[in-house]
Amino acid sequence: MVTAVFALMPLIGTSAIYIPMALYYLVVQDFLRVAALLILGTIFLNIFPENILRPALAKAGAAIHPAVTLLAFAAPIFVIGVMGVVVGPALYGFILAAYRTRLSIMKEEAGVVAKPEAQKKNPTESSQGRSLLGRRAGGFISWLSRGRL
Secondary structure, three states, X not given: OHHXXXXXXXXXXXXXXXXXXXXXXXXXXXHHHHXXXXXXXXXXXXXXXXXXXXXXXXXHHHOOXXXXXXXXXXXXXXXXXXXXXXXXXXXXXXXXHHHHHHHHHHHHXXXXXXXXXXXXXXXXXXXXXXXXXXXXXXXXXXXXXXXXX
């Protein structure tokens, strides 16, 4: 449980748990446990979650190519160092959201150009028929557009 809490901290991470344990076993001269903690802790608590598990989970949610996801998580660490652990995924998420927003806008514009009569029927709906505003605000704007003011 304590390791899970420390795993949420980007700079400290799980090594704040297994390195002090390894130091304790080094003091009591149990070298087999020191080696096991350092090797297994590094593999299963640092390398696997950060380089394999996290990009796989991000890819599943983002529906984007795994190479791009891996590059977004690994490249910032090499380029700007430790801050890349925080900046990389945040920048990746921002760029992905901006790209999807732009793609949505382009699809919306293509739908409006292709069907101008749909825009005249109800100015508060998108080209897919979804309401862009709440029900009351949409009704009020439709009422205003019919010239009832």
